[in-house]
Amino acid sequence: MDSGVSVALVSGVTALAVAGVSVPLKYWLSVRTRRDQSQDIMSLYRDPLLWSVHDLRTRVATILHQDFLTHPLGEGETRAEYALRHTQFAFAEYFGWVEILRRSVGFLDLGDRRKNRKLVEHFAMIRRVFYAGGLDAAFQVLYGEQRAIGELMISQDVGPAGRIWRCFGFAEFDTLLDQDERFAKWLSPIRDSVHKFIDGSDAGLGRLIALKGQLDDLIEFLDPGGIRFPLRESEWHDFTP
Secondary structure, three states: OOHHHHHHHHHHHHHHHHHHHHHHHHHHHHHHHHHHHHHHHHHHHHHHHHHHHHHHHHHHHHHHHHOOOOOOOOOOHHHHHHHHHHHHHHHHHHHHHHHHHHHHOOOOOOOOHHHHHHHHHHHHHHHHHHHOOOOOOOOOOOHHHHHHHHHHOEEEEEEOOEEEEEEOOHHHHHHHHHHOHHHHHHHHHHHHHHHHHHOOOOOOHHHHHHHHHHHHHHHHHHOHHHOOOOOOHHHHOOOOO
């Protein structure tokens, strides 16, 4: 065989081999890059999400076990108004962080398909507890209302890593509640439910009990062993305003 032909054949085979290796390598690198970006987003948002779940779980527990809404840290109109507003905030903050995750990564990538699926199931169960029609109408928040509240609770900031989503704090929430009629309208199901509960009709009791159970399960899933929230409920629930 002519030496020139041999060289050409060898070169062609080599090129094919390199191409055969480079295609899966590029794919692997692309997957790895997307995975790293997802992990970066997770590091930004997992702890705030966990705190929002903890805060909502705490609020529900104090309503159920400490009469927080009927005896809100003492007597007086100011305390009663705080109880009303901060209860609305605890619900809205959770919806806000869920919406941020939906927009950013869909769900938190925990590095394991089984865990990812389980996390999505936790969110789905909580969502269902909120809108379930078989429970008392109080504290019912339909799926579209959950999304709308979440959308109104978030904004974008510019940070070192670029534009990131954030959820409003209580001070911003309190101002919005007074100044933005659209915002107050979407929060009205929670506000009206609080008033029904305060009236002593036990409205929404079944939904709150079911919600607390689901939030307990999500906390345990996101923070196994109580690393971030080490106190037992019996130890912390007397100190949660």
